[in-house]
Ligand SMILES: [Ca+2]
């Protein structure tokens with residue numbers, strides 16, 4: 001689903017799109033929730049939305065739940081590039097490589113929610 005619908009699904013369950021703040025958390029999310037490349041129809045086909053966006057100010061990525069700056073990042077080479085087949089890219093997805101890409105918020109992907117205890 002698109003980023004906003006994914007966010008709504010998380011919120012509806014008293015959760016938020018996952019916010020990744022360390023390398024170990026990034027690895028854990030990747031290993032726990034993402035399939036291996038062999039299990040994906042394509043490299044791009046299995047990415048998941050996470051809670052970062054630069055919608056409000058281009059190039060300034062924040063965690064959506066409280067707008068705090070994204071400090072830890074794991075961008076894939078060349079990203080964020082704000083360029084996609086049909087426009088700008090303002091929502092962040094985690095790829096099966098464990099690296100991040102800015103994607104078009106309208107793109108349909110899986111997603112990972114997180115819940116505070
Ligand atoms: Ca952008």
Ligand SMILES: [Ca+2]
Pocket residue numbers: 079080081082083089101102103
């Ligand atoms: Ca991108």
